[in-house]
Amino acid sequence: MKRLWHLLGLGTLLAAMLLTLSACGQSVAKQDVLARDEQSKQITWGGKSDTRLFGLENIRTGKLEGFEIDLAKAMTKKILGPNGKCVFVPVTSGTRVPLLKNGNIDAIMATMTITPEREKQVDFTHSYFDAGQSLLVKKGSPIKNIHDLNRPGKVVLGVSGSNSVKNVAKHAPKARVLQLSDYAQAMTALKSKQGDALTTDNGILYGMAAENPGYEVVGGNFTKEPYGIAVNKNQERFRNKLNWALREVERDGTYNRLLLKWFGNVKGFNYQEMKR
Amino acid sequence: MAHLIATQWQPLLMGLWNTILCSIIALIGSMIIGTLFALLEISQTRILRVIGKVYVEVFRNIPLLVITMAFFLIIPMYIAKINGFTAGTIGLTLYTSAFIAETVRAGINSVEGGQLEGALSNGMTYHQAMRYIILPQAFRVVIPPLGNQFINLVKNSSVLAFVAGFDLMYQGNLIANDTLQTIPTYFIVGIMYLIITLPLSYYMRHLEKKLA
Numbered sequence: 001m002k003r004l005w006h007l008l009g010l011g012t013l014l015a016a017m018l019l020t021l022s023a024c025g026q027s028v029a030k031q032d033v034l035a036r037d038e039q040s041k042q043i044t045w046g047g048k049s050d051t052r053l054f055g056l057e058n059i060r061t062g063k064l065e066g067f068e069i070d071l072a073k074a075m076t077k078k079i080l081g082p083n084g085k086c087v088f089v090p091v092t093s094g095t096r097v098p099l100l101k102n103g104n105i106d107a108i109m110a111t112m113t114i115t116p117e118r119e120k121q122v123d124f125t126h127s128y129f130d131a132g133q134s135l136l137v138k139k140g141s142p143i144k145n146i147h148d149l150n151r152p153g154k155v156v157l158g159v160s161g162s163n164s165v166k167n168v169a170k171h172a173p174k175a176r177v178l179q180l181s182d183y184a185q186a187m188t189a190l191k192s193k194q195g196d197a198l199t200t201d202n203g204i205l206y207g208m209a210a211e212n213p214g215y216e217v218v219g220g221n222f223t224k225e226p227y228g229i230a231v232n233k234n235q236e237r238f239r240n241k242l243n244w245a246l247r248e249v250e251r252d253g254t255y256n257r258l259l260l261k262w263f264g265n266v267k268g269f270n271y272q273e274m275k276r
Numbered sequence: 277m278a279h280l281i282a283t284q285w286q287p288l289l290m291g292l293w294n295t296i297l298c299s300i301i302a303l304i305g306s307m308i309i310g311t312l313f314a315l316l317e318i319s320q321t322r323i324l325r326v327i328g329k330v331y332v333e334v335f336r337n338i339p340l341l342v343i344t345m346a347f348f349l350i351i352p353m354y355i356a357k358i359n360g361f362t363a364g365t366i367g368l369t370l371y372t373s374a375f376i377a378e379t380v381r382a383g384i385n386s387v388e389g390g391q392l393e394g395a396l397s398n399g400m401t402y403h404q405a406m407r408y409i410i411l412p413q414a415f416r417v418v419i420p421p422l423g424n425q426f427i428n429l430v431k432n433s434s435v436l437a438f439v440a441g442f443d444l445m446y447q448g449n450l451i452a453n454d455t456l457q458t459i460p461t462y463f464i465v466g467i468m469y470l471i472i473t474l475p476l477s478y479y480m481r482h483l484e485k486k487l488a
Contacts, residue, residue: 093453094449094452094453097456097458098452098458098459101458117454117456118456120456121456160449160450160453161449161453166454178360178440179440179446179449179450180438180439180440181438181449185438188349189348189349189440191349191353192348192349192350192352192353193352193353193357194348194349194352194359194360194440
């Protein structure tokens with residue numbers, strides 16, 4: 001009998017924890033993010049901190065730097081005026097949606113591909129960057145494209161929570177996929193030969209190839225990955241405002257300037273094609 | 277949550293199995309290695325004592341994640357190709373063995389000195405005295421702290437998630453990322469860890485009562 005009471009108590013405690021947690025999520029979702037941000041003159045963005053060219057933490061200054069970071073800053077100025085402040089919270093592919101859902105961040109701009117599954121959970125703006133998935137291998141590797149990986153025994157490295165690992169299952173179903181927690185770790189795993197190739201979006205891969213001269217991007221793009229800014233469900237006003245701000249930075253040339261700044265010198269990356 | 281279990285039971289079960297497998301291997305391995313190094317630590321030869329001490333201090337004072345990462349990344353570069361599961365299990369075994377060595381050593385020290393003297397004066401060799409007189413008494417004393425180590429070991433096996441070891445935590449991460457149902461997923465994963473640790477904890481209590 002005593003044991004039964006113990007178990008019951010444990011069960012109630014767990015259930016209470018779960019309820020509290022889910023209740024937190026709901027109260028945040030009901031707030032009007034745009035109204036709150038306009039009042040506080042501040043937008044909190046979820047950005048990458050481990051991805052060269054898009055969002056990378058500068059170890060000396062501690063600040064995030066990259067195309068997405070600059071774009072977010074430009075869009076914040078459009079929405080909140082010249083005094084608008086921009087706060088960045090570093091996210092990974094795995095943490096970004098939970099952080100958005102529980103209200104720690106207002107919007108995600110973190111190399112996030114617009115997919116139908118994700119659209120069930122969050123709302124996306126128009127695409128702000130059209131990437132495509134590709135492969136990074138050691139120079140001289142026998143792997144030349146995604147089809148070379150479609151064999152038993154081949155191991156592909158990716159980052160958990162990213163869309164690219166799911167695409168491997170579609171394009172090379174026979175390969176084994178190892179999912180690591182971030183790009184730095186995946187790159188180290190590639191170097192220590194834990195996998196035959198590293199896969200993610202081309203822009204990110206070019207950034208890694210620039211940092212690691214012994215490695216190259218091969219095989220071209222085998223998917224289309226349009227990146228969108230994600231906001232919580234029921235934040236139509238905020239999303240429309242972001243779409244408007246995106247069009248504005250494209251119209252006044254800021255977008256192309258940032259594209260040139262970050263991708264102008266990247267070998268193998270045709271930034272002219274990406275101009276808007 | 278029922279829907280989550282209905283659609284994801286396969287990876288979850290696979291994760292549970294890998295976690296159990298890793299825990300069993302690491303438990304047996306760390307018991308053997310830990311006891312061995314405990315004996316080295318109390319050895320009468322100075323050099324053996326130093327070896328034991330260095331081993332324990334190295335593996336006890338480096339974070340488990342660092343040890344595991346080293347096996348996952350450095351060993352394949354220079355020595356042999358090992359996968360995440362192997363790297364994680366080796367790391368977990370060595371890390372836990374350092375704690376078990378300290379626990380067992382404390383147990384041996386708690387056995388009165390007269391016991392060893394008595395055994396020796398009855399004509400037993402040092403090894404016989406250890407094997408038949410000291411260790412059986414020491415293990416009885418250390419069952420409660422050993423139980424703690426075993427439970428920690430099961431939970432620490434979640435380090436496999438960081439080296440793609442396909443354990444319960446790894447599968448949980450993938451499912452959470454896939455379905456974006458983060459809280460329910462980790463809730464289920466937590467319950468599944470309890471499925472392993474609660475019986476273990478009850479068994480250790482039982483053992484404690486039986487031998488006390």
